[in-house]
Amino acid sequence: MTKRFVIVAGNIGAGKTSITERVARRLGWQAAFESVADNPYLADFYADMRQWSFHLQVFFLGHRAQQHLALARSPQSAIADRSIYEDAHIFARALHHLGNLTDRDYRSYRTVFDLVVDNLPRPDLLIYLRAPVPVLLERIRRRGRDIERGITADYLALLERFYDQWLQGFDLCPVLTIHSDDLDFVNRREHLETVVQRMEEMLAGRQDLVFPSASSEG
Numbered sequence: 001m002t003k004r005f006v007i008v009a010g011n012i013g014a015g016k017t018s019i020t021e022r023v024a025r026r027l028g029w030q031a032a033f034e035s036v037a038d039n040p041y042l043a044d045f046y047a048d049m050r051q052w053s054f055h056l057q058v059f060f061l062g063h064r065a066q067q068h069l070a071l072a073r074s075p076q077s078a079i080a081d082r083s084i085y086e087d088a089h090i091f092a093r094a095l096h097h098l099g100n101l102t103d104r105d106y107r108s109y110r111t112v113f114d115l116v117v118d119n120l121p122r123p124d125l126l127i128y129l130r131a132p133v134p135v136l137l138e139r140i141r142r143r144g145r146d147i148e149r150g151i152t153a154d155y156l157a158l159l160e161r162f163y164d165q166w167l168q169g170f171d172l173c174p175v176l177t178i179h180s181d182d183l184d185f186v187n188r189r190e191h192l193e194t195v196v197q198r199m200e201e202m203l204a205g206r207q208d209l210v211f212p213s214a215s216s217e218g
Helices: 016-027 042-047 049-073 084-097 103-117 133-143 153-168 189-203
Strands: 005-010 030-032 078-081 125-130 175-179 209-211
Touching: 005 016, 005 084, 016 030, 016 078, 016 125, 016 189, 030 049, 042 049, 049 078, 049 084, 049 103, 084 103, 084 153, 125 153, 125 189, 133 153, 175 189
Parallel strands: 005 078, 005 125, 030 078, 125 175, 175 209
Antiparallel strands: none
16 A cells, blocks of 8 residues: 555644544554653743743754654654644744744744755645634633643634645645534544545545535534
8 A cells, every 4th residue: 555644734622633543543554643741841831931932943843853754754654643834834933923932033943944844755645624713712621731721712813824824825735624623533433434535535636625615614
C-alpha cells in the first residue's frame, strides 16, 4: 500500500486529538501528538507570556520539525495532531498580535521557521477541523484543563481568523475541511467511516472538499 502522511489542523477544542486517535486506529496508521508533558517551557510561558513566548515557539519548532521528518520518512503511514505550519501562521502570529512576542523576536523566529519548513517533505493531506467558537468554548470547559482556563471567545475568534487567512494561501497539499460540530466521529462509527472515505477520495486525487458542506453551518 502507498505510504501516506496526513496532518490535522484546527482551533483549540476542534477535535484534533480525537480524530487523530480514531483515524490511526481505524487505518492501522502511526499517530503523533503535541508535546505537552515534556515541554520545559510551558509552565514558565503561562506564568509570564512576554518573557517566554520566543523560547516556547523555538521549542515547538524544533519538536515539530523532528516529528514531521520522522513521520514523513517512516515506511508506515502516519497522521499527526497539529502541524508545524500552525506554529508560525497561527500561534506565533497571535502572540505577536497580542504583544507577547516582540517585533524583533517575531522576525527572528519567522526567519528560522521559513528556513526549516522550506526543507521539510510535503504532507499528502491536511485535515482542517472547524467548529463555531461557542462550541469550542463548551468543549474546552468540559475537558477542564488548567492551562486552558484563560482561553476566551475573543482569542478563539482571533485564531479562527488567522486559520482562514492561512488556508486561503495554503498550497502544499490538498485540504479536507470538516465541520466537526456537525459530526460525532467519537461516538458514531458511521461518521468516522465517512471521514475516512473522504480522506481516501482526496488521497486518490479528488479536489479539495468540505464536509459537511459549508451551507450546513448556519
